[in-house]
Amino acid sequence: xxxxxxxxxxxxxxxxxxxxxxxxxxxxxxxxxxxxxxxxxxxxxxxxxxxxxxxxxxxxxxxxxxxxxxxxxxxxxxxxxxxxxxxxxxxxxxxxxxxxxxxxxxxxxxxxxxxxxxxxxxxxxxxxxxxxxxxxxxxxxxxxxxxxxxxxxxxxxxxxxxxxxxxxxxxxxxxxxxxxxxxxxxxxxxxxxxxxxxxxxxxxxxxxxxxxxxxxxxxxxxxxxxxxxxxxxxxxxxxxxxxxxxxxxxxxxxxxxxxxxxxxxxxxxxxxxx
Amino acid sequence: xxxxxxxxxxxxxxxxxxxxxxxxxxxxxxxxxxxxxxxxxxxxxxxxxxxxxxxxxxxxxxxxxxxxxxxxxxxxxxxxxxxxxxxxxxxxxxxxxxxxxxxxxxxxxxxxxxxxxxxxxxxxxxxxxxxxxxxxxxxxxxxxxxxxxxxxxxxxxxxxxxxxxxxxxxxxxxxxxxxxxxxxxxxxxxxxxxxxxxxxxxxxxxxxxxxxxxxxxxxxxxxxxxxxxxxxxxxxxxxxxxxxxxxxxxxxxxxxx
Ligand SMILES: Nc1ncnc2c1ncn2[C@@H]1O[C@H](COP(=O)(O)OP(=O)(O)OP(=O)(O)O)[C@@H](O)[C@H]1O
Ligand SMILES: [Mg+2]
Numbered sequence: 310x311x312x313x314x315x316x317x318x319x320x321x322x323x324x325x326x327x328x329x330x331x332x333x334x335x336x337x338x339x340x341x342x343x344x345x346x347x348x349x350x351x352x353x354x355x356x357x358x359x360x361x362x363x364x365x366x367x368x369x370x371x372x373x374x375x376x377x378x379x380x381x382x383x384x385x386x387x388x389x390x391x392x393x394x395x396x397x398x399x400x401x402x403x404x405x406x407x408x409x410x411x412x413x414x415x416x417x418x419x420x421x422x423x424x425x426x427x428x429x430x431x432x433x434x435x436x437x438x439x440x441x442x443x444x445x446x447x448x449x450x451x452x453x454x455x456x457x458x459x460x461x462x463x464x465x466x467x468x469x470x471x472x473x474x475x476x477x478x479x480x481x482x483x484x485x486x487x488x489x490x491x492x493x494x495x496x497x498x499x500x501x502x503x504x505x506x507x508x509x510x511x512x513x514x515x516x517x518x519x520x521x522x523x524x525x526x527x528x529x530x531x532x533x534x535x536x537x538x539x540x541x542x543x544x545x546x547x548x549x550x551x552x553x554x555x556x557x558x559x560x561x562x563x564x565x566x567x568x569x570x571x572x573x574x575x576x577x578x579x580x581x582x583x
Numbered sequence: 584x585x586x587x588x589x590x591x592x593x594x595x596x597x598x599x600x601x602x603x604x605x606x607x608x609x610x611x612x613x614x615x616x617x618x619x620x621x622x623x624x625x626x627x628x629x630x631x632x633x634x635x636x637x638x639x640x641x642x643x644x645x646x647x648x649x650x651x652x653x654x655x656x657x658x659x660x661x662x663x664x665x666x667x668x669x670x671x672x673x674x675x676x677x678x679x680x681x682x683x684x685x686x687x688x689x690x691x692x693x694x695x696x697x698x699x700x701x702x703x704x705x706x707x708x709x710x711x712x713x714x715x716x717x718x719x720x721x722x723x724x725x726x727x728x729x730x731x732x733x734x735x736x737x738x739x740x741x742x743x744x745x746x747x748x749x750x751x752x753x754x755x756x757x758x759x760x761x762x763x764x765x766x767x768x769x770x771x772x773x774x775x776x777x778x779x780x781x782x783x784x785x786x787x788x789x790x791x792x793x794x795x796x797x798x799x800x801x802x803x804x805x806x807x808x809x810x811x812x813x814x815x816x817x818x819x820x821x822x823x824x825x826x827x828x829x830x831x832x833x834x835x836x837x838x839x840x
Contacts, residue, residue, distance in 0.1 A: 344675060462696040466686050469676050476645040476665040477742050478690030524677050524722070 315549050320436055325545055327438040328559060330446040331503050332511055332537030334453055334495040339516030340530050341488055345468050349399065350387055351512045353406040354493065357383040358500035358508075359430040360409040363416035373445070377497045384493030388486055433504025435545075435555040442502050449498050453491045457530075464488050465526060507556035511537055514563045521570055540566055588646055588655040596623045598661055598746060598778060599644060603653035606639050612651070612802065613639050619797060619806045621746070621780060626772045628789040629782045631799030637782040638668060640799075641748050644780075664744030664777075666735050668751050674724040681719040683734050684709055687741030709737040713767060729760035736767065746778045747771065753788050765792050787837040790828075 315321055342351045361376030368375070383405065391398050413430055457464070463484045467474045471481035499508045515537040519529035544559030600620040607613045613636040621627055629637050642648045643655060645665055664687075687709065688702040698706075710716040713733035718726070723734060732752050739747055749768065753761040769792050772779045783789045789796075796812060798805045798821055805821075812818060813828050813835075825840040 346673070346675065458695060460696070462689055462692060465676070466689050469678075470667060470672060470686075472642070472645065472647055472671070473665045473667050473738075474686070474689070475647065476663050476748075477687065477739075520677075525679075526677065529677070 312546060315546060318549075321545070321549055323438050323440070323443060324435045324549075324555065325542065326443050327446060327502050328435055328507075328541040328545055328555075329538055330443070330450050331499040331507065332515065332541045333534050334446070334450050335499060335508055335511035336515035336519075336533035336537040337453060337457060337530060338488075338492045338495050339512040339514075340519060340526070340533055341464070341468065341492070342512050343516050343520065344465075344526075345488075347387075348513060349406075350402050351492070351496070352505075352509045353402045353409070354380060354383055354387070354496050355500055355505045355508045355512075356406050356409040356413070358497045359505050360413040360416075361497065362430060362501055363413040363420075366422060367416045367420050373498075373501055376501055377494075380493045380497035380500075381490075384489045388489040429504060430500075431505050432554055433500075433502060433507050433556045435503055435507070435559075436549075438502050446498055446502070449494050453495060456487055456491060460484060460487065461527070504556050507560060510556075510560040510563065514560070514567055515540070518567050518570055521567075521574060536563070536566070588643065588649055588657065590657055590659045590661075597621070598623055598625075598658045600656045601653065602656065604643065604650045604655055605652040606636065606643050606648065607651055608639075608648070614799070614804065615652075615802045617653070617804050619804065621778065623778055624776065625778050625780070626792065626794040627780045627797060628793035628795070629780065629797045629799065630786055630789065631784065633784055635799045636802075637784070637799060638750055640797075640804075641665070641750055641780070641782060644748060661746060662742065662744045664739030664742050664747045666732075666739045666747065666749040666752060669728065669731055669735065669754065676724075678723045679720050680710070680715060680723055680726070680734050681706065683723050684719070684737045684741050687738040687743075690742070705743065706737075706741050709740040712740055712771075713737045727760075729756050729763060732756070732764055733767065736764075736771075740771070740775075744777065746780065749779070749781045751782055751784070753783065753785070761788055765789070768792065790835050790837065 316325075339351070342348055358376050358380040361379035362372040364379070365372030365375035387398070387402060391401070417430065463474075463479055464487070467479060467481040467484045468488070471485065474484075475481040496508055496512075499511075503511075515533040516529070518536040519531075519533035523529045523532050540563035541559055544562035545555060547553065547562060548555040548558035597620045601617045604617040605612060605615045606617070617640070629640060631637055639648065643650060644657070645663060684706050685698060685702070688698055688706065691699075691702070693699060707716060707719075710719055713736055715730065715733055715737065718730070723731065726734065736749070736752070747768075752764050752768065756764065765788065768779060768781060771777050781789055781793065790809075793809060795806060795808050798807065800821060807817065818826055818828050827838045827840070829836055829838050
């Protein structure tokens with residue numbers, strides 16, 4: 310098959326839209342995840358979201374709905390600042406991750422429906438994405454992007470120094486909540502389509518690329534988004550062409566691209582200095 | 584008794600009043616029965632050993648924590664310029680100096696987060712005030728401790744506050760750096776006429792600048808005006824009989840035998 314032929318297939322176009330939207334969403338929030346040093350929270354939330362899908366399927370109700378509800382609940386709990394002296398937030402997040410992962414494996418194993426459909430919460434099923442999924446993804450992407458356009462500076466300020474922001478007339482907890490809300494929504498919506506690995510990978514790798522190349526936060530955001538678009542596009546083509554599992558192929562492609570960027574940067578840096 | 588931080592139309596020349604206030608975290612009492620007020624045009628130093636609750640007092644003024652007993656009255660719409668303890672900030676954020684100072688204007692951002700030309704002017708004036716205008720495009724995290732401190736002061740100035748709260752602004756600085764920061768704060772108080780509250784754990788650093796001192800010791804606080812601290816063995820009582828305050832060349836010095 311030639312590239313053009315691949316791209317003419319309906320399911321490829323859907324998968325492409327899906328992965329582009331997930332990429333954009335997760336790479337924007339990934340920059341916040343890294344700045345706020347909550348990478349571990351990102352993977353725990355993805356896993357909770359997977360558990361939500363598993364519960365929905367097991368109970369025979371909409372997995373998107375259960376996933377959304379459970380994810381938002383988790384995000385809300387993680388957003389609330391814990392009082393010092395009790396158990397640390399990090400350990401609660403770790404606990405949540407383990408329990409969510411274990412439970413979802415059990416629920417999927419004991420669900421004949423999921424098994425017959427070959428459902429895979431870890432690597433997702435990007436190629437089975439439905440039109441409805443794309444619409445929901447698009448709506449969430451637009452909402453998250455609009456929040457960024459309007460409140461980007463305040464989001465960054467309250468992430469950096471919530472105490473001063475609050476003193477200087479900015480409702481820290483409100484803006485911080487909006488960031489967590491965006492994160493929860495994005496992860497929940499993306500998870501059902503892309504799988505845990507894809508969502509978590511796209512929270513981390515594109516943002517890392519942004520931080521590697523750029524020095525200013527708006528450019529880092531832009532760099533992360535462009536990186537995610539490029540890796541989705543080419544990763545998907547490779548996956549269809551060679552019939553490799555989609556999400557893992559896209560992620561591997563992204564990983565390779567990032568390593569190449571690191572190498573190029575260090576080589577050119579070394580040349581520059583000599 | 585009321586346990587709250589309330590905004591009122593009080594208080595004449597008082598900006599903030601603590602009435603029998605206790606402060607703490609999650610059941611742990613840090614400070615008890617605080618009674619003092621901060622008046623317009625005060626230059627107040629809060630002094631006490633590490634961990635005694637100096638930052639906690641500032642947090643109760645900004646509203647981050649509420650009193651577990653008593654009440655804090657605060658003059659309505661008082662604009663607080665907060666200069667946070669430098670060590671609390673995370674260097675992962677790749678800000679330029681200008682980015683940080685601009686945060687002082689974020690409460691009046693326009694649509695899409697735009698700064699007005701007035702905002703930009705105030706930012707540049709604030710950078711002038713701390714003598715860092717020439718460095719405004721330099722990465723914040725690459726600055727020295729003293730320069731970072733001045734950027735944080737500029738950020739608070741850009742907010743155009745009536746009351747400046749500074750938390751340990753001279754921590755980790757050498758003597759020249761300490762002096763530079765204290766001179767700057769002195770100037771902010773005297774030339775700009777701002778009310779200033781400065782926290783420090785070193786008496787000698789702020790002794791010759793502030794006009795009042797709030798001493799914290801063993802969960803309690805005592806307020807003294809600066810010209811009265813040498814009277815009636817007050818200091819010796821507080822720090823033990825071996826600590827005295829003397830004068831050298833017209834300046835007060837702390838003597839520890
Ligand atoms: N968020 C918190 N949760 C629980 N306890 C806290 C918290 N912040 C401070 N404390 C405790 O309250 C006490 C007072 O802390 P605070 O930070 O106000 O002291 P400080 O006088 O500012 O100290 P330093 O000179 O080190 O800055 C300390 O014992 C500290 O351990
Ligand atoms: Mg402190």
